Amino acid sequence: MKVIVGKLVVVGHPGVGKTSTVIRYIERTFNTEVSSTIGASYFNCKMEIEDIIVKFQIWDTAGQERFKAMVPMFYRNANAALLVFDITKRESFDSIKVWVNELKKNIREKIVMFVVGNKIDLPDRQVSKDEALQYSHSIGATYYECSAKEDQGIQQIFVGLARAVSQLSGTEVGHNLKVLDASSCRALVADASDANATDVGRTENCDFILFTIISFLKQANKLTIWLRKQSF
Amino acid sequence: MSTGCDIEPGASSESVLVVSESCDNIEQMSSSLEEIKNSNSVVSSDETIENCNNIDNFEDACSNMNLNAAQDDDYMRNKEWLSKKKHIFVLSSAGKPIYSRYGNEDKLATLYGVMQALVSFVQDQNDSIQSIHAGDTLFVFLFKNHLILVAVSKSGESISQLISQLNYVFNQITSVLTLTRLNKIYEQRRNYDLRRLLSGVERLIDHLLDFSEREPAFILGGVQCLTLPLSVRDTISSAIVQACNKIKNLVFAILLANNKLITLVRMKKYCIHPVDLHLILNLVQASESLIHPVDLHLILNLVQASESLKTAESWTPLCLPRFDASGFLYGHVSYLSEDCQACLLLLTVERDVFFTLSEAKQRIVEKLRRANCLEAINQSLNTKEETCTAIGFPELRHYLYKCKYTAQFYQPSISPPYTLDLSRLLDVYKAAHQMLHCPSRPLKLIFQRTPKEAILAWDTKGFELYAVLEPLTDTTTAIGIISKLLSWIKKHEGKLFHLNAPTF
Ligand SMILES: Nc1nc2c(ncn2[C@@H]2O[C@H](COP(=O)(O)OP(=O)(O)OP(=O)(O)O)[C@@H](O)[C@H]2O)c(=O)[nH]1
Ligand SMILES: [Mg+2]
Numbered sequence: 001m002k003v004i005v006g007k008l009v010v011v012g013h014p015g016v017g018k019t020s021t022v023i024r025y026i027e028r029t030f031n032t033e034v035s036s037t038i039g040a041s042y043f044n045c046k047m048e049i050e051d052i053i054v055k056f057q058i059w060d061t062a063g064q065e066r067f068k069a070m071v072p073m074f075y076r077n078a079n080a081a082l083l084v085f086d087i088t089k090r091e092s093f094d095s096i097k098v099w100v101n102e103l104k105k106n107i108r109e110k111i112v113m114f115v116v117g118n119k120i121d122l123p124d125r126q127v128s129k130d131e132a133l134q135y136s137h138s139i140g141a142t143y144y145e146c147s148a149k150e151d152q153g154i155q156q157i158f159v160g161l162a163r164a165v166s167q168l169s170g171t172e173v174g175h176n177l178k179v180l181d182a183s184s185c186r187a188l189v190a191d192a193s194d195a196n197a198t199d200v201g202r203t204e205n206c207d208f209i210l211f212t213i214i215s216f217l218k219q220a221n222k223l224t225i226w227l228r229k230q231s232f
Numbered sequence: 233m234s235t236g237c238d239i240e241p242g243a244s245s246e247s248v249l250v251v252s253e254s255c256d257n258i259e260q261m262s263s264s265l266e267e268i269k270n271s272n273s274v275v276s277s278d279e280t281i282e283n284c285n286n287i288d289n290f291e292d293a294c295s296n297m298n299l300n301a302a303q304d305d306d307y308m309r310n311k312e313w314l315s316k317k318k319h320i321f322v323l324s325s326a327g328k329p330i331y332s333r334y335g336n337e338d339k340l341a342t343l344y345g346v347m348q349a350l351v352s353f354v355q356d357q358n359d360s361i362q363s364i365h366a367g368d369t370l371f372v373f374l375f376k377n378h379l380i381l382v383a384v385s386k387s388g389e390s391i392s393q394l395i396s397q398l399n400y401v402f403n404q405i406t407s408v409l410t411l412t413r414l415n416k417i418y419e420q421r422r423n424y425d426l427r428r429l430l431s432g433v434e435r436l437i438d439h440l441l442d443f444s445e446r447e448p449a450f451i452l453g454g455v456q457c458l459t460l461p462l463s464v465r466d467t468i469s470s471a472i473v474q475a476c477n478k479i480k481n482l483v484f485a486i487l488l489a490n491n492k493l494i495t496l497v498r499m500k501k502y503c504i505h506p507v508d509l510h511l512i513l514n515l516v517q518a519s520e521s522l523i524h525p526v527d528l529h530l531i532l533n534l535v536q537a538s539e540s541l542k543t544a545e546s547w548t549p550l551c552l553p554r555f556d557a558s559g560f561l562y563g564h565v566s567y568l569s570e571d572c573q574a575c576l577l578l579l580t581v582e583r584d585v586f587f588t589l590s591e592a593k594q595r596i597v598e599k600l601r602r603a604n605c606l607e608a609i610n611q612s613l614n615t616k617e618e619t620c621t622a623i624g625f626p627e628l629r630h631y632l633y634k635c636k637y638t639a640q641f642y643q644p645s646i647s648p649p650y651t652l653d654l655s656r657l658l659d660v661y662k663a664a665h666q667m668l669h670c671p672s673r674p675l676k677l678i679f680q681r682t683p684k685e686a687i688l689a690w691d692t693k694g695f696e697l698y699a700v701l702e703p704l705t706d707t708t709t710a711i712g713i714i715s716k717l718l719s720w721i722k723k724h725e726g727k728l729f730h731l732n733a734p735t736f
Contacts, residue, residue, distance in 0.1 A: 014432065036432045038515070039548030039563075042586065064432040066408055070549060073584060 005178040012084035013092035014063030017118040020148035037062040054162040080112040113141035121147040240694030241721035242635030242729040319384040374398040378418035411557035454641040458492040462726035469734040471599035489574035505554030564589035572606040664689040
């Protein structure tokens with residue numbers, strides 16, 4: 001059993017449906033009243049691909065101009081990026097190109113890039129599938145189309161991401177994914193309880209470590225946070 | 233007239249809120265952010281401010297796109313637009329439209345032109361225009377750091393009340409940009425079209441204006457607390473203190489529910505201004521559907537929901553203009569849990585401590601759950617405040633009591649005849665507030681009877697009280713009721729107010 005922990009950043013023009021896409025996948029719902037993201041929202045998700053568990057920390061960023069300066073702190077150390085545009089809005093597709101340049105310029109490690117054309121349920125398409133496909137290939141990205149509203153193509157995107165990331169983790173160098181196999185998971189727990197044993201005097205510290213171990217054991221989900229604390 | 237109590241109900245030796253009366257001059261504040269950062273010698277570069285240089289280049293490309301405002305005068309003939317009670321406009325000192333409460337700014341270009349011309353005409357004579365009175369319409373102007381804010385009102389509100397609303401609008405803009413950035417932008421380019429940076433903020437301003445028109449909190453410059461037993465509130469505060477004690481540079485932890493304050497824990501030395509808290513309430517309310525899991529919760533089956541909703545957390549830059557207008561705080565914003573709709577904000581000066589705060593939040597929730605505080609919060613949220621009749625004041629219809637020391641206020645539930653016409657009740661309060669605070673002739677005590685109601689308004693050193701009574705109540709009875717009411721509030725102050733001011 002292998003566990004991969006990765007960071008996924010979602011970027012794109014305001015209103016293209018970034019939040020809707022993530023919520024559609026994670027909560028299986030769609031809300032037309034969703035309000036524009038302020039800053040960024042954080043989600044956790046866990047997927048199983050064959051015998052590999054892929055955990056994503058998802059940063060759904062705000063598209064509004066005034067938050068632009070903040071976005072680098074979310075794509076820093078990201079292992080995967082969803083670049084979302086609205087197929088009925090030409091300018092949202094154009095802004096993908098700006099995002100790609102920015103990511104390429106600022107991220108040194110390998111990163112999985114998916115371009116996503118959302119809102120295929122709407123009639124007046126302004127960006128053809130061919131064009132988007134061609135562009136995506138030219139930048140080494142994969143192209144997907146979806147509708148967060150009608151729940152079309154959403155699963156495929158996230159499953160595709162999990163596969164791509166697990167493939168990336170198989171390569172030797174050039175990525176900063178955390179990969180844990182079963183034995184290193186156990187080692188981590190052992191480490192923590194050692195610290196606990198030697199630190200009995202300092203109760204508060206002890207509490208915290210205990211808390212960490214317990215929540216780790218209860219729900220392996222916590223491990224994510226614990227491991228990634230420094231790298232955020 | 234004596235109140236029959238030693239100190240004002242709700243007063244406490246220390247307050248969580250800043251209570252300075254002088255409301256609107258944010259430039260004079262010292263930089264609290266710098267102070268906190270320096271005291272912990274954190275090195276951090278502010279990308280946000282540096283970045284505003286790049287925006288200008290972008291801007292050139294887009295500035296020519298809005299020339300299609302051919303039908304300028306459309307709105308001037310539009311009955312609905314003309315009949316609005318209160319218009320609010322914001323423009324740059326160069327005359328560029330920034331915000332209009334109703335209608336599209338581009339189609340109002342002429343109007344903005346006229347406003348700017350008026351302003352600069354008067355300015356040329358080394359004077360500045362403050363208000364224009366035309367029949368029942370009042371035009372009020374406010375000048376702030378390169379911006380001109382204008383209110384055109386038929387609402388009957390006074391100049392100072394309108395100015396206060398314009399100040400709120402300005403504060404809202406500062407809160408998303410910071411004052412430093414706003415100044416920098418206009419120093420570099422007087423002609424800048426600010427709307428580009430404010431896309432999405434119109435909604436916040438709209439909401440703020442609606443909010444300020446229907447909430448007495450804005451009239452009073454205070455905050456209402458969620459009614460909770462003193463011991464519960466203290467337990468909640470200490471749970472937060474314990475969970476966050478070790479976290480460096482956490483400035484405020486604020487727990488809110490239903491527009492009311494549950495608790496506010498702060499870094500020693502720093503207080504929060506009610507204006508800032510109002511902006512926070514506005515933000516939380518206006519973006520409710522984003523992080524508010526309640527309707528989702530109804531649809532989803534619980535097993536699925538419990539995992540994911542808990543993880544919906546936001547990381548939000550936020551400038552609190554009255555705290556420090558020069559820079560951003562960063563806020564971890566989340567709802568406590570799917571079974572408790574209180575919103576927790578952890579505000580820090582560090583931009584990269586999301587996960588530290590996320591863990592702290594988990595610890596807080598666990599502590600609160602174990603101490604049954606979530607239940608207590610829910611219970612209070614599900615119970616309406618008592619009406620005046622229910623607490624033994626049949627002649628009293630409604631009241632607002634504000635303790636000045638703590639900038640907190642309390643109001644009972646609305647009861648007939650105002651249940652259906654809340655805005656009339658607010659108008660009564662606004663008028664009374666205006667009379668007490670009229671700059672040229674402030675009053676201490678008013679008792680006024682109209683055919684519809686009697687109002688007693690009383691401004692003392694420690695509190696303000698506005699009581700709306702049955703129209704036939706006479707002076708002696710009214711005074712009797714008021715002193716009984718003050719003792720009642722005093723007796724219940726532990727529940728109604730946030731008396732202790734916990735710090736990290
Ligand atoms: N028809 C249709 N509408 C959609 C779809 N996805 C999202 N929307 C709508 O598009 C609007 C914007 O969606 P959001 O998810 O808030 O967009 P966003 O990209 O997160 O926007 P920012 O947070 O401002 O950057 C909302 O009104 C959604 O209901 C879709 O697949 N089809
Ligand atoms: Mg969004």
